[in-house]
Amino acid sequence: xxxxxxxxxxxxxxxxITTVSKALKNYSDxxxxxxxxxxxxxxxxxxxxxxxxxxLRTKESKTIGLIIPEVVHHFFSSVINGIIAEAEQHGYLVIxxxxxxxxxxxxxxxxxxxxxxxxxxxxxxSNESNHDAHLKEILQREIPFVQFDKISKxxxxxxxxxxxxxxxxxxxxxxxxxxxxxxxHIRGPVNPQNAIDRFIGxxxxxxxxxxxxxxxxxxxxxxxTFEEGKMFAxxxxxxxxxxxxxxxxxxxxxxxxxxxxxxxxxxxxxxxxVIGFSNWFMSQVITPKLSTVxxxxxxxxxxxxxxxxxxxxxKKDSQSFEPQVIELNTKIIERESTL
Amino acid sequence: xxxxxxxxxxxxxxxxITTVSKALKNYSDxxxxxxxxxxxxxxxxxxxxxxxxxxLRTKESKTIGLIIPEVVHHFFSSVINGIIAEAEQHGYLVIxxxxxxxxxxxxxxxxxxxxxxxxxxxxxxSNESNHDAHLKEILQREIPFVQFDKISKxxxxxxxxxxxxxxxxxxxxxxxxxxxxxxxHIRGPVNPQNAIDRFIGxxxxxxxxxxxxxxxxxxxxxxxTFEEGKMFAxxxxxxxxxxxxxxxxxxxxxxxxxxxxxxxxxxxxxxxxVIGFSNWFMSQVITPKLSTVxxxxxxxxxxxxxxxxxxxxxKKDSQSFEPQVIELNTKIIERESTL
DNA sequence: GGTAAAATCGAAAACGTTTTCGATGAAAAA
DNA sequence: TTTTTCATCGAAAACGTTTTCGATTTTACC
Numbered sequence: 001x002x003x004x005x006x007x008x009x010x011x012x013x014x015x016x017i018t019t020v021s022k023a024l025k026n027y028s029d030x031x032x033x034x035x036x037x038x039x040x041x042x043x044x045x046x047x048x049x050x051x052x053x054x055x056l057r058t059k060e061s062k063t064i065g066l067i068i069p070e071v072v073h074h075f076f077s078s079v080i081n082g083i084i085a086e087a088e089q090h091g092y093l094v095i096x097x098x099x100x101x102x103x104x105x106x107x108x109x110x111x112x113x114x115x116x117x118x119x120x121x122x123x124x125x126s127n128e129s130n131h132d133a134h135l136k137e138i139l140q141r142e143i144p145f146v147q148f149d150k151i152s153k154x155x156x157x158x159x160x161x162x163x164x165x166x167x168x169x170x171x172x173x174x175x176x177x178x179x180x181x182x183x184x185h186i187r188g189p190v191n192p193q194n195a196i197d198r199f200i201g202x203x204x205x206x207x208x209x210x211x212x213x214x215x216x217x218x219x220x221x222x223x224x225t226f227e228e229g230k231m232f233a234x235x236x237x238x239x240x241x242x243x244x245x246x247x248x249x250x251x252x253x254x255x256x257x258x259x260x261x262x263x264x265x266x267x268x269x270x271x272x273x274v275i276g277f278s279n280w281f282m283s284q285v286i287t288p289k290l291s292t293v294x295x296x297x298x299x300x301x302x303x304x305x306x307x308x309x310x311x312x313x314x315k316k317d318s319q320s321f322e323p324q325v326i327e328l329n330t331k332i333i334e335r336e337s338t339l
Numbered sequence: 340x341x342x343x344x345x346x347x348x349x350x351x352x353x354x355x356i357t358t359v360s361k362a363l364k365n366y367s368d369x370x371x372x373x374x375x376x377x378x379x380x381x382x383x384x385x386x387x388x389x390x391x392x393x394x395l396r397t398k399e400s401k402t403i404g405l406i407i408p409e410v411v412h413h414f415f416s417s418v419i420n421g422i423i424a425e426a427e428q429h430g431y432l433v434i435x436x437x438x439x440x441x442x443x444x445x446x447x448x449x450x451x452x453x454x455x456x457x458x459x460x461x462x463x464x465s466n467e468s469n470h471d472a473h474l475k476e477i478l479q480r481e482i483p484f485v486q487f488d489k490i491s492k493x494x495x496x497x498x499x500x501x502x503x504x505x506x507x508x509x510x511x512x513x514x515x516x517x518x519x520x521x522x523x524h525i526r527g528p529v530n531p532q533n534a535i536d537r538f539i540g541x542x543x544x545x546x547x548x549x550x551x552x553x554x555x556x557x558x559x560x561x562x563x564t565f566e567e568g569k570m571f572a573x574x575x576x577x578x579x580x581x582x583x584x585x586x587x588x589x590x591x592x593x594x595x596x597x598x599x600x601x602x603x604x605x606x607x608x609x610x611x612x613v614i615g616f617s618n619w620f621m622s623q624v625i626t627p628k629l630s631t632v633x634x635x636x637x638x639x640x641x642x643x644x645x646x647x648x649x650x651x652x653x654k655k656d657s658q659s660f661e662p663q664v665i666e667l668n669t670k671i672i673e674r675e676s677t678l
Numbered sequence: 679g680g681t682a683a684a685a686t687c688g689a690a691a692a693c694g695t696t697t698t699c700g701a702t703g704a705a706a707a708a
Numbered sequence: 709t710t711t712t713t714c715a716t717c718g719a720a721a722a723c724g725t726t727t728t729c730g731a732t733t734t735t736a737c738c
Binding site for chain 1: 387390391400402411412423424432434448453594601620624
Binding site: 342396 | 693694696697
């Protein structure tokens with residue numbers, strides 16, 4: 001009960017391995033007769049090429065690697081969805097690894113993927129990532145490489161992004177236009193570029209509308225969790241009871257903020273308005289429904305894969321490839337929490 | 340700028356490829372001197388074995404395949420988390436595919452994984468799955484194979500499960516003990532074994548407590564969505580306004596039920612008590628907080644991988660392997676919706 | 679019939695590794 | 709010195725495919 005090989009087909013048909021291989025790949029220098037015979041026998045023996053051998057010979061595995069901080073996360077799982085769907089369409093499979101927001105793991109996983117000789121790598125950096133030697137290694141080995149969402153500006157690879165500054169600006173502007181005068185910000189960790197950019201967007205919006213920036217109104221998440229949202233909400237209302245609006249790094253944390261406000265009976269949006277980021281599914285099912293910034297996660301995955309595919313193709317054709325940076329559009333979703 | 344190979348190391352050191360290979364794998368018939376020389380040079384040239392060649396030679400890829408109905412799903416993404424974490428621990432990578440609840444896709448993806456020659460396959464069946472020829476194919480090719488959660492009873496592979504009947508029984512019993520007299524059930528689609536089992540558990544609990552079963556109180560989801568939850572809730576209260584408890588196939592749908600009750604100001608738990616299934620994260624952040632059945636999803640992933648690994652190992656050692664069925668424990672989480 | 683062109687085929691190398699088994703030389707025992 | 713043992717090494721096959729390039733056969737043409 002062994003696997004069928006070209007050799008077996010060749011021997012039973014009394015022809016050479018070469019011809020069998022060519023017949024299966026529809027080469028023009030095989031007569032219709034032999035071609036048919038090979039096809040028939042291959043089919044009846046359920047021949048499938050040994051992909052290990054194909055990989056070795058062609059030096060590609062039709063497999064790409066994906067490293068993300070967390071799988072159990074609405075945004076990232078949506079991106080995964082986009083990537084594996086698009087990859088499958090184009091005949092690629094996806095190996096997924098999770099850095100758990102740890103730089104150490106991320107490094108190890110990049111090494112793993114390089115050793116596996118995947119055809120390309122897509123990554124969203126962990127919050128801890130402030131080194132990029134491992135990313136440079138990818139470039140240096142000339143492995144097609146795309147970053148998305150949480151990226152390193154210093155690495156000249158293709159990127160798929162949203163304009164975090166602009167999106168954050170719009171979110172804070174939304175609060176201002178709804179009448180907020182004193183707006184706090186619960187920001188993400190210090191390293192990630194998108195946390196930085198959203199913070200900048202927050203400041204710019206305040207500036208634009210002549211609201212003084214007060215660094216005491218900025219709270220910095222470490223782990224970006226529901227619990228941190230509750231904690232900072234509590235801290236915030238005790239320190240600055242007159243805050244009337246808060247812009248939160250992401251919906252998960254914002255939901256924590258709402259949970260605390262619910263507990264202590266602070267009225268949202270009457271007393272404080274809240275806006276989140278990323279449009280997690282849960283934001284539309286909680287009370288009050290959370291206003292947020294919609295981020296095209298699925299599309300982000302699709303775009304990231306297609307960029308990678310372009311680079312893989314040009315590498316195969318030994319063409320040069322210019323890294324591209326694609327910015328996708330966000331939009332404000334107004335719900336009850338800022339009504 | 341080519342990849343380093345054994346051949347290169349051998350030539351620069353003036354020894355044979357064989358010896359280089361043995362040195363790197365710490366064979367005993369290589370002198371300490373040569374061993375060290377090889378190790379040093381390999382390190383300075385950043386040698387990593389070509390995994391394509393290793394795969395071909397050893398007939399294994401240290402890669403497993405995972406097929407699940409949906410990635411963007413709290414339960415499944417938690418299982419993924421468990422599987423890839425445990426797999427990485429043991430030196431395996433995981434290719435993830437998504438059947439989108441489609442039998443057709445599922446079949447195709449099994450074929451994809453078989454062609455890729457993964458070392459093993461873990462699967463949770465799609466709702467549409469009522470055929471199992473593709474699963475039999477896996478067994479017939481003697482690929483290590485584990486099913487979890489949504490399984491086919493007819494396929495004698497290893498399985499990781501919860502006792503859906505028992506868990507559902509306990510959930511409904513919980514409603515009864517809280518005083519519910521007329522309990523509806525929003526069930527899952529007709530095919531999946533776990534939807535069937537939860538339905539049976541529901542009936543058994545009613546029977547045990549002498550509550551007559553009424554098939555009109557059973558609503559059958561097609562897509563298991565938030566929207567279906569809202570829809571069936573509406574249908575239910577209009578047809579049977581005296582229902583005072585409802586057991587829902589999964590939290591996502593239950594959250595839809597709560598959303599409708601919220602809209603039309605039906606008091607939960609005063610008028611109707613609601614219990615879900617699976618303990619999705621969002622269940623603890625909505626109002627009222629949803630009671631549910633906790634299902635050890637991460638642990639399920641870990642267990643599934645370890646079962647697969649056992650089978651992979653015994654196959655390598657040409658030992659026989661008896662498929663195992665492991666049942667993990669669930670527990671009722673009491674929250675506001677059944678208080 | 680002879681030659682040129684076209685159609686069809688296959689030998690062999692290559693991809694890079696692992697492993698078996700025999701060869702060689704040196705050290706130990708006789 | 710001869711024989712035996714042990715340590716160290718390498719030739720070569722194997723894994724299964726793809727592809728180049730030359731060889732052979734068939735067909736077409738004069």
